[in-house]
Amino acid sequence: MPCNLYPYRMKFEAKSFELKIPDFSEQLLKNHLTLYQGYVTNTNKLLEIINTLILENKNSTPEFAELSRRFAWEFNGMRLHELYFSNLGISNLKPNSKASKMLKDSFGSFENWEKHFKSLGSMRGIGWILLVYDKEKHNLFNIWVNEHDVGLLSNCEIILVMDVFEHAYMIDYGLKKVDYIEAFFKNINWAAVEKRLN
Ligand SMILES: [Fe+2]
Structure with a gap:
């Protein structure tokens, strides 16, 4: 089929991911x-x-x-x-990293950020929990995105992503979404997060 629209970017290719995450089957x-x-x-x-x-x-x-x-x-x-x-894969958050400092600046402490992020994750419904960076205010926000497209904040960089659709955890954790969230936190690739901030 000839294409006049998006002629140079017509096809997206699925990326390959070598995922070996201890807490996910x-x-x-x-x-x-x-x-x-x-x-x-x-x-x-x-x-x-x-x-x-x-x-x-x-x-x-x-x-x-x-x-x-x-x-x-x-x-x-x-x-x-x-x-x-x-952003899956174990890599610890370094205390003096940009991510660490920004989480503290934006939320008061890492613990405050974690509590808020996990609380959003525990909400009922399907979607995504995102940590985003508002370039204008130099501030991080935790947000709930309904499905894939409702609630995204404009002109903000996506820094960390947690999938809270049921397919992300039901096979391993059943209805225990909170256990999935804990598992996710144990398997955050903080090096990838850091890279997105730089
Ligand atoms: Fe998913």
Whole structure:
């Protein structure tokens, strides 16, 4: 299908992640990676369909409007998973690191930050818990993102990502979401977090 829209970025490729996380089973991680690949496929599919609708002058149709609205959902589903998988893996937070200092500056202490982040994670519903950096105020925020696209803060960098969709933990932890959150915290790759702040 010829494409006039996004001609240079038409295709996204699924990234490969070598995940060996002690507190998450191979099955859980395998399923999760497969699910992620679905978001990449659907992001590509949406771009292709939207482009076709434009080429066919169907840009005033409900299909065009609904699929265009759906784009951020699929795209963020892809990107948030990539950020999540990349910040998994044990690497301790260094006391004098930028991340450590900024967490203290923004939340008063690491413990305050952790308590707030975990509280958001324990809320009912599906979505993501993000630590984001507001470049304007030089401040970090913990936020709840509903599904993949509701609640994101504009012009903020995503620094740390925790998936709280049920597929992220049910296989290993059942309904014990709090245990999953504890496991996640034991397996944060703080080196990856630090890199995102620099
Ligand atoms: Fe997920």
